[in-house]
Amino acid sequence: MSKGERGSAIAESPVSTLLVLGLVLSVLAPLAGGVRSPQLSIGPGRLIVSAAGLAPPFGWVTPASIPAIDSGPPTGQNFDYVVVILLENKGICDILTTCGGTAPYLTSLANDSGLATHYRDCTSYSLPNYLCLTAASSFGCTADPPPHSDACTDAAWNATNLVDRLESAGLTWKAYQEDMPRNCDPDNDYPLYVVKHNPFVYYSDIATNATRCARVIPSGASNHILLDDLNSTASASNYMWLTPNLCHDMHDCTVAAGDAFLSGLVPQILGSPVFQTTRAALLITFDEDAGGQGAPNMYTVWAGPVAKRGYVSSAAYGHFSVLHTIEANWKLPTLNGNDSAAAIMDEFFLGGDLTARFVYSPTWPKGNATVTFDASSSSSPDPNATLQYRWDWTDDGTWDTPWSTTPTAGHAYTPAGLYTAALQIQDSGGNLNGTTREVPIDDAPPRTTASLSGPLGRNGWYTGPVTVTLTATDDRSGVAKTTYRLDGGPAQDYRNPILVSAEGNHTVSYGSEDRATNVERAKTASIRIDTIAPATNVTYSGTLDGDVFVSPILVHLAAMDAISGVANTSYSIDGGTWTNYALPFLVGNDGTHSVQYDSADVAGNVEQTKGFSVINGTIDGIALSSRATLTGTAGLSGWYTSDVTVALQLVNGTSPPDSIWYRLDGGAWTRYTKSFVVRGDGLRSLDFNATNGAGLVEIVHHLPIPIDTTAPASTAKVSGTTGNAGWYVSSATVALSATDATSGVASISYRVDGSDWLAYAAPI
Numbered sequence: 001m002s003k004g005e006r007g008s009a010i011a012e013s014p015v016s017t018l019l020v021l022g023l024v025l026s027v028l029a030p031l032a033g034g035v036r037s038p039q040l041s042i043g044p045g046r047l048i049v050s051a052a053g054l055a056p057p058f059g060w061v062t063p064a065s066i067p068a069i070d071s072g073p074p075t076g077q078n079f080d081y082v083v084v085i086l087l088e089n090k091g092i093c094d095i096l097t098t099c100g101g102t103a104p105y106l107t108s109l110a111n112d113s114g115l116a117t118h119y120r121d122c123t124s125y126s127l128p129n130y131l132c133l134t135a136a137s138s139f140g141c142t143a144d145p146p147p148h149s150d151a152c153t154d155a156a157w158n159a160t161n162l163v164d165r166l167e168s169a170g171l172t173w174k175a176y177q178e179d180m181p182r183n184c185d186p187d188n189d190y191p192l193y194v195v196k197h198n199p200f201v202y203y204s205d206i207a208t209n210a211t212r213c214a215r216v217i218p219s220g221a222s223n224h225i226l227l228d229d230l231n232s233t234a235s236a237s238n239y240m241w242l243t244p245n246l247c248h249d250m251h252d253c254t255v256a257a258g259d260a261f262l263s264g265l266v267p268q269i270l271g272s273p274v275f276q277t278t279r280a281a282l283l284i285t286f287d288e289d290a291g292g293q294g295a296p297n298m299y300t301v302w303a304g305p306v307a308k309r310g311y312v313s314s315a316a317y318g319h320f321s322v323l324h325t326i327e328a329n330w331k332l333p334t335l336n337g338n339d340s341a342a343a344i345m346d347e348f349f350l351g352g353d354l355t356a357r358f359v360y361s362p363t364w365p366k367g368n369a370t371v372t373f374d375a376s377s378s379s380s381p382d383p384n385a386t387l388q389y390r391w392d393w394t395d396d397g398t399w400d401t402p403w404s405t406t407p408t409a410g411h412a413y414t415p416a417g418l419y420t421a422a423l424q425i426q427d428s429g430g431n432l433n434g435t436t437r438e439v440p441i442d443d444a445p446p447r448t449t450a451s452l453s454g455p456l457g458r459n460g461w462y463t464g465p466v467t468v469t470l471t472a473t474d475d476r477s478g479v480a481k482t483t484y485r486l487d488g489g490p491a492q493d494y495r496n497p498i499l500v501s502a503e504g505n506h507t508v509s510y511g512s513e514d515r516a517t518n519v520e521r522a523k524t525a526s527i528r529i530d531t532i533a534p535a536t537n538v539t540y541s542g543t544l545d546g547d548v549f550v551s552p553i554l555v556h557l558a559a560m561d562a563i564s565g566v567a568n569t570s571y572s573i574d575g576g577t578w579t580n581y582a583l584p585f586l587v588g589n590d591g592t593h594s595v596q597y598d599s600a601d602v603a604g605n606v607e608q609t610k611g612f613s614v615i616n617g618t619i620d621g622i623a624l625s626s627r628a629t630l631t632g633t634a635g636l637s638g639w640y641t642s643d644v645t646v647a648l649q650l651v652n653g654t655s656p657p658d659s660i661w662y663r664l665d666g667g668a669w670t671r672y673t674k675s676f677v678v679r680g681d682g683l684r685s686l687d688f689n690a691t692n693g694a695g696l697v698e699i700v701h702h703l704p705i706p707i708d709t710t711a712p713a714s715t716a717k718v719s720g721t722t723g724n725a726g727w728y729v730s731s732a733t734v735a736l737s738a739t740d741a742t743s744g745v746a747s748i749s750y751r752v753d754g755s756d757w758l759a760y761a762a763p764i
Helices: 014-032 104-111 126-135 151-157 162-168 221-229 255-270 273-277 319-329
Strands: 038-043 046-051 081-087 114-120 173-177 216-218 239-243 280-286 298-303 311-318 359-361 370-374 388-392 408-412 417-426 432-441 447-453 466-473 479-486 498-500 504-514 523-529 535-545 553-560 566-573 585-587 592-601 610-615 625-631 644-652 659-664 676-678 682-691 696-698 701-707 713-719 733-739
Touching: 081 126, 081 255, 081 319, 104 255, 104 298, 126 151, 126 162, 126 319, 162 173, 162 319, 173 221, 221 239, 221 255, 255 280, 273 280, 280 319, 311 319, 388 408, 447 504, 447 523, 466 479, 466 504, 466 523, 479 498, 498 504, 535 592, 535 610, 553 566, 553 592, 566 585, 625 682, 625 701, 644 659, 644 682, 644 701
Parallel strands: 081 239, 081 280, 114 311, 173 216, 173 239, 535 696
Antiparallel strands: 038 046, 114 298, 280 298, 359 370, 370 408, 388 417, 417 432, 447 466, 466 498, 479 504, 504 523, 535 553, 553 585, 566 592, 592 610, 625 644, 644 676, 659 682, 682 696, 682 701, 713 733
C-alpha cells in the first residue's frame, strides 16, 4: 500500500485537503458577514471554543491533547516542561553557516526546529540581559557587578522574579550552572564559572532562602545532573535553566568549541524520556549580540516535540518575549510592563493542529529485540475524534500495518543500523498527519581509548605524574558511562582525567557501556613512573698510612635505583673522556687527580654528577689508622719484667665496619675484639693493622715486646791459701760471675763487710 506522504512530516491526501478547505471556507464565510459570538464548552480539564457549533477554525488553539486537570501543577498551553540554555555574545551570523557562521550543529538544529531570525537582546553587558530574562528588567545595570553591591543590583535584590510566579502557581523550577563549585554560589571562585551568568543569586528571596538555593545547583560533570533529572517527570522541573561554563557558552572559547559541546548535549536532552514522552520545549538563545555578524539579531531556536519543525519567523522578538511566552503558557501574571508588552512566541508551537507524535522504547534498542512504539501522544483539535494509526517501520513507502485504533505496536529490527520509522494518523474526518523518527539499533559496544600525558622518560617510563584521559565513542546510541580501575582497585565512574603520581608500575583497566547497554571488553593501559634518579656510592681499595695512600687507588662505583633500575654508570678522570663503568679502575696516588661520576636509570633520570680529588695520595674524608697500648712492669732498656697486656685501638675509622687484625711472633692473623695478655720471656713481636673489609688496608705496624721475668744468677769464686775450718791463711781473691738466659746480665754489684755497694769490674 503506497503512502499518502513522503519527504516532510506532514502531508494530506487530495480528499483530506478538500475537506480541510471546505472547513476553512465554511468558517470564514460566516465571519465575513459578521463575527459570531463564540460558544464555550468546558469539560474536565478542557476549554473548547467553537463558532456557531462549527469545529474550531484552522489555527485556533484548542488544547485537545492536554490531560485533565488534577491537584498537580497547571498544564501549559504549549508545553509542560521547558529547558532554557543561554549562550554568550554572538550575532546570528556568527552561528548560522548559511550567512557566514561556523556552527554546523546549531545550523542543522535551526533547520529542523523553529528559528527566530529577528530576536534581540534588551541591553549591553551580560548581567542586565540575564535579569531581563528572569525578572523583566535590567534594573539600570550598565555593567556586571556582583549581587547586592550597588544601586542596580540592590533593585534586583528586592524584585519579584519569575521564580516567584512559578512557585505561586505550583510549578517547579531548577537552575543548573555548569562548573559552579557549590549551590547558589555568589562568587567568581572557579575558573569557568562567573556569578554574572547566574541571575538567580541576584534575588534575595532565592539567595537567602536555603530551600530555593538548593535548586540553584552545579550541573555536574558532563551536565549529568540535568540529564539525570530529564530521565523522569518525577525528577524534572517544569522550568529548567542551564548556564554552560565560560568555554561551552562561547564566551571564552570559539564558536566551534561551543557548537561541539551542544552537539553532544542537545541530542541527549531531546532524546531524554521527558522530551520523548511529554510536551517539552527547548529554547537556545544568546544573552547579547556583542556586535557580532548579523547583529543586532541573535540566534534563537525553539526545539522539541511541541515545536514546529523547519519553521522560520522574521517577527521581532526579544528577551521579554521569552519571559512573556513562559508566563502565558502557564497563565502566570506578568512582572511589569516590559514583559506584558512583549510579543508572545506562540507561532513556534504546534498548537491545535492534527499532530502525529510517537515515542518508542527502549530508548536505545538492540538488534532482534522488540521495539515498542506508542503514538498515544498524538492529538486532534477535535476532542471527540477517534484517531487511527498505521506504521511503516523502515520508511520505505510501504505501510507495514493496517489502520488501527490501537496507538501501540511493536517491531524488531535487524541488523544493527539507523532506521527511520514513520507514523501516519487519521481522524474521523479523514484528515491525515504523519511524522517520522530515526530509530538507532545498536549491537556494537563503544570504543574507549586512553591517552597518557606526562614527562616521558626512556623505555616507556615516565619521570613525573601521568594524566590518563579516556575518550569513548559509540556509533549509534552514544556512550552511557565509562568506568575504570586503578591498580585493581574498585571500579569508578570516569568523569575527569585520572592523575597517577605514585612511583612504580601501575595498571589502569577501563571500558565503556553505551545507552543500549552494550558493554565494551575491558582494556588496560600500563603506566610506569620513576621520578627519582639513581644514587652512586664510591669506595676505594689500597694501602693507607693514616690518610695517605701508599699504593695506587682502586676505585669502585656501585649505583642503586629501586624503581626502574640502573641503566649505566660512567666516570671521567682528570677531565678526560667519560667512560662507561664496568670494572674498578686505578687512580694514581702521586700528584693531583680528579674523578667525576654519575649514573642514569632505565627511566632516564640522571643523577647529579659527583666527584672526588686525590691530592698527594689523600682523599678528603678517607683515613684508616690504629695504635697499640702496652701495659706491664717496665724494666731496663725497654724490657718488661712482667706479662704485658696489649690493647689495640682505631685512631681513624669506625668499628664496625672497620676492624683491626694482629698476630704474635709471626703466627696466624686474628681479628682483634678485646685486649689480650702476652706471656713468656723473650723478645716477642706484635704485628697489627686496620682494614675496612672492603679494600682499604692500613700499613702493618711491627711492635717488639721484650719480656724477661727471671732474675740473673751470680756466682763467686775465691782463690787463696786455705787453712782449717774454711779459713784462708793468705790473702783471698774473689772473682764474681753472673748468667741470664733472656735479656742478659747488665751488671754485678758487691760490697765488703757491709760497706757501700760497688760495681764489679774485676776480681777483688
